[in-house]
Amino acid sequence: MSRTIETTSRRGWLALALIAALPTSLATGLASPARSADGILVGLVTKTEVNPYFVSLRRAAEAEARARGVRLIARAGKFDGDNEGQVAAIETLISAGARGILITPNNSTGPLGAIAKARKAGIVVIALDTATDPADAVDATYATDNFQAGVKQGRYARHALGSKAPHLAMLDGTPGGTVDTFRHNGFLQGFGIKEGDPAVAGKQITNGAQDKGQTGMENLLSAHPDINVVYTINEPAAEGAYAALRAAGREHDVVLTSIDGGCLGVKYVKRGAIAATVMQFPAKMAKAGVDAVVDFAKGGSKPSGLHDTGSATITDHPFPGLDQHDTAWGLTKCWG
Structure with missing residues (x-):
């Protein structure tokens, strides 16, 4: 066995040992992709x-890692906002010899x-879904x-409300994340x-949780019974909001909008x-x-900059002048 092969082998075993030693407090999403002669x-x-x-998003990353013949270690925080869990995962991946780390930051800083x-x-290091602050803290963002x-969501909500005076409820995500800030501000502009x-x-x-979406909507309806339009940060929060609206008998006279575009979310729209x-493409x-x-890792150029992966409004009740797709289209594209 050559010294190079021996060193690569030792690194592989070290990586596996470190994977096994990851704290159980982190979520346990571990891919089992094909091994690569390149050891990437x-x-x-x-x-x-x-x-x-x-x-x-994780399943798509696992599938692409298998297709490219590389190994993938997938980890997550215990909850939305678990910054410490993500930091621990990054440090373990450094020790394991990762050539690249993809991260959706719980907190942008x-x-x-x-x-x-x-x-x-x-x-x-590449940010997925959520930009860091500053953006150049990572090599690239997809x-x-x-x-x-958020602008698309807000424009649709304004059209759907028609001539009614707005009484808006905003079900936000987690403070400190660029996703939450950008969607919130974009909605207001739209x-x-x-x-x-x-x-x-x-x-x-x-x-971004269903139970907190329901509780938040219940609290807002109690304090402001005239609410007639609702912004939600994502579809789990929207599902919770809908449960609260339905329990209050308000599900037919409140405009409820969201962002994500998962297949289940498209079915909610249907x-x-x-x-x-507003559909995303994780x-x-x-x-x-x-x-x-x-x-x-194979000698190409280092990725850089922001790469917009696109978004599309999904509805079966379109309005002139807006870029929209129906749920039939959405069900063929959801989370692709």
Whole structure:
């Protein structure tokens, strides 16, 4: 056995040992892709293993890693906002010898120290879905333009409300994330109002979770029974909001909108639970991220800059002048 092969073998066993030693407090998404003669290891760190959006993103990354013949280690925080869990995962991936790390940051500034450590070690770091702050804290970002997705959501909501005076409820995600800020601000712009406008009846933090979406909607309806339009950060929060609206007998006279475009979310739109959702394409993000790491590891150029993976409004009740697709189209494209 040559010294090079022996060294590669030892590194492989070390990586496997470190994988086994990862703390059980992290989510357990571990890929089992084909081994590669090149010994390329790609790390993926998502926000949670609960949100189906991130499950879809992970599965797409696993599939692309298998197709490219490389190994993938997938880890996640225990909950949306678990910055410490993501930092621990990054540090373990550094020790395991990852050539690249793909991350959807829970907090846009929280993991910057660990990311800087990874880049100093020669590891390419790519943000998926959620940009860091500053954006150049990572080598590249593959994500939805979340501000423009929010604009699309807000424009649709304004058209759907018609001539009614707006009484808006905003079910936000997790403070500190660029996704949450961009979608929130984009919605307001698309809707045609500014932060602090009296049309905003109230806001609640949901962390993008169904149960908190329902509780937040219940609280807002109790305090502001005249709410007639609802912004939600994602489809789990929208599902919770719909449950609260239905329990209050308000599901037919409130315009409920969202962002994500998962297959289940498109079905919500099809049955009328959500008026419209703005579809993202996480599989495109994951595939592009894995490919960028592998290409770089094989001698290609290092990825850089922001790469917008697109978005599309899905509704069966379109309005003139808006770029929209129906649910039949959406069900063929959901989370592709």
